[in-house]
Amino acid sequence: ERERRLSRPVLTELREKGLLRMSTPRSLGGLEADPITRALVVEEVSRHDSAAGWTLENPLDWACFCARLPDEGAEEIYRHGADVLIAAQFGRPLNATSTEGGYRISGRAPFVSNCCDADWISSTALVDGERQAEGEPEMVMVYFPRKDCDIIDTWHVMGMRGTGSHDIAVTDVYVPKSRSFPMEPD
Secondary structure, eight states: OOSSSOOHHHHHHHHHTTGGGTTSOGGGTOOOOOHHHHHHHHHHHHHHOHHHHHHHHHHHHHHHHGGGSOHHHHHHHTTTOSOOOEEEEEEEEEEEEEETTEEEEEEEEEEETTGGGOSEEEEEEEEEEEEOTTSOEEEEEEEEEGGGSEEEOOOOOSSOGGGOOEEEEEEEEEEEGGGEEEOSOO
């Protein structure tokens, strides 16, 4: 709570016990746990430490979304092992400009829990700021390395300080199409 992020020993234990790989496919070194097992594990961790539970649940959600990526993108994210911590936000999209083979991403996003300790950041992005023929904006989910963004120290709250849910900012970060997918109903 004092440091406004999950303590290093707790994060290390989540990694070493394999909990961060519960939603990762076996083909990428994960446990591919069923949803009930995952919920029970997160519930138990949260019973002891709510910030640790939140820190565990969020990366598991974003790991599930990796299933929508092309194989090449998912394999790149997990190339160093399955214990990957993905931080993300869903609410305020970044800006995506179409370019050869991918997008250039810029903007600022709030409430990116675990961003200080993340390996990867994921966010929704509005493509070219325009609407498609059907009138809906084209949205994509993009994944980029944590090192490609700046963390803006904004997480000064009364509760759940240990989640480190700061804002992030990116400027002209290239994301290949292999690390993106359309945000539309299947």
